Amino acid sequence: MSKGLTVAFLFFAGLYLVALNFDVAFLWLLKVIPIVILFVAVLKTPSSTKRTILLIALFLSGCGDLLLAFNLFIYGVAAFLLAQLSYAIMFKSYWQGFQKRWPLSMALMVCMLTMAWLLLPKLGELQIAVMAYLMAIGTMGILATQSSLPVRWAVLGALFFIASDTLIAINKFMMPLPLEGLWVMSTYYGAQFMLVVGFLTAIDENKE
DSSP, rough: OHHHHHHHHHHHHHHHHHHTTOOOOOOOHHHHHHHHHHHHHTTOOOOOOOHHHHHHHHHHHHHHOOOOOOOOOOHHHHHHHHHHHHHHHHHOOOOOOOOSSHHHHHHHOOOHHHHHHHGGOOOGHHHHHHHHHHHHHHHHHHHHHBBBOOIIIIIHHHHHHHHHHHHHHHHIIIOOOOHHHHHHHHHHHHHHHHHHHHHHHHHHHHHH
């Protein structure tokens, strides 16, 4: 990812985080610009199947951002579920089995099961949608931790994504979190950036 696009991403991500504190028109547009920048960064790389999957993941993430910005929660969850499945496919292509990082995978599984147990009684009619999403992001996380990719960047990005979604779930279904928007979006932007950088680096190395 070029230095110029990295600077642009960091600028607009920071701008959105600042704008959260103000009554800004078109906040939804600011929200999706960092993801558009990542999309452009991936689009500028040579064509490949993995690049296509990564573009699909970012496109679906951008759709999810917009749907959530307009309070279309269930549709936003559906878009992000498909994005998580796309990232899972990417990590699956680097699968190395359970011989490494299994403690991290076990810890992740315990966290996901704990979240499911805590959330299930509070979800009401959203039980199926949210549980399906938890399964998708949990699968993505396990595939990430057991991939051959180094923890920096893509694997760490997957864990940041799970952290961001966990904060959303806690705030929406369990208890309000102070500065929820700041924490959710900073971890989310960090996750997307690290995922893109990690995957692009791995794709380039495999071509050498």
